[in-house]
Amino acid sequence: MKPLALVLAAVAIAGLLAAAVPIGVAAMHFAVLTDRVSAAVDAGGGVEHLAGPAVDQLVDRLNESGYDLSPVDPDEPLLAQRSILISEGMNERVARHVIQRLLYLDRLDPDSPIELRISTSGGWTDSAFAIVDVMQSLDAPVNVTALGGCYSAGTVVLAAATGERAATPNTILSIHVNDYHRDGDPYDVDRQELTRFRELYRRYTRVPPAWFDAPGDHQYYLDARQALELGLIDRITKPERASRGAREAGEEAGGGTDAEGPSRSAA
Template sequence: MALFYLLCCSRSDAINQHVHGIRHNGCFIKNAGSKAVQGITKSVRASARENGNGRLSDYESKLDDFYVNSRILFLNGELDDGVAYRLISSILRMKEADPNAAIKFYINSPGGSVSSGMAIYDILQSLNMPVETICLGQAASMGAFLLAAGTKGMRFAMPNSRIMIHQPLGGAHGQVSDIEIQANEILRIRQILNAHLSHFTGQPVEKIEKDCDRDYYMPPAEAIEYGLIDRICKTKTSDIPIAPIPPIS
């Protein structure tokens, strides 16, 4: 049996994961029988601390209710199954309250699990609610995918944020035949992600494939030109001039 995981996160964040095992393509593979990746996820909305019984504290429950009643989603940190579960739960609660009212989705994330991100994406796409996405800090990898997946004309970024796209990272450990199966699955997932990014941005799939071959960082202005976002949020200091970076020789 092969141990396999698939991530969509920045290489530096993957390397910084404190996981015992073999480093592969910027990520780590844990020993068989244990979780492949330890999610380090802290979020005001999406990953509140739980008490010993696995339940949210009274304060966190009230905060959770406040965000749901305000129709706000907040992804802050790495995306994993626990974060996806809480976000999807909130989305479904918002749908029950009003199936047509817009949602504000704040994103400050280095990315994470592809399957977790696609679960959030699919549930949002199955509903009629407009989704306003706002990048705070960074929206990298799967975070950038969710940012770009917002309703056209309602995708924003703060002036000092950054956006990064790249191909999914994966690893496998086991028999050769199992590794081959998982390698083909990674290629299939990459095609799905690239096709959707092409749809979000209007860029040809060939350009998406080329740009995602390595980490591709963009400031908000470039992200607008690329089609990942629509507008930059105004702040008190958003007009401060920034000198261009000289090329590295």
């Protein structure tokens, strides 16, 4: 066994044990992890070449391997509040985590909203669209709030929320349009990617269509106010430190400091 594979797998197994995962399950994960880490090292050309893209590939392998797969825990504090948090890059593991909880909360109470909060550097768009499709199949409305930074794949989920879409004042959002090959045949993957991006933003926002027509790779960055103006969000929400009683009193009085945008038209 390669020393690096052993060290990384040992770190991961320590995390599993710290999370009170049964020793038998932890041992099984240990064996799987060492194999996956070894494969990632080999794919990178050996330990001496583990730099740059090779490290990224290693991290992706670990993230998407399901090493931390666990059942939905009804006693999870956020879940008890009908809340889900995304605070890392989008990938298959994150999508599974979110989708499991969306389905669980919808089955538990289809009439109450679900709160999804997102702070992400982006990631795999397939994972983002998987969350979107499941979110839109639920009876329970899903409110999505962007926090800090909501880039690329995260903005896809935000734009297509079935409930209220919001961002905190200091959030930066981005729409990433890759350097797609626009002249491919109808079954070309780039054509399919561009079409679903364009259609999602056309349907749910007022983002300029020209953003998707310009050749080359483009990142469009927006602050919360710009996102509000372009219909990516419905309001800018301000974190509150007031007590529950003070908030309820303010609501009864009709108070509030959140900035709201124009209402969305029905799709």
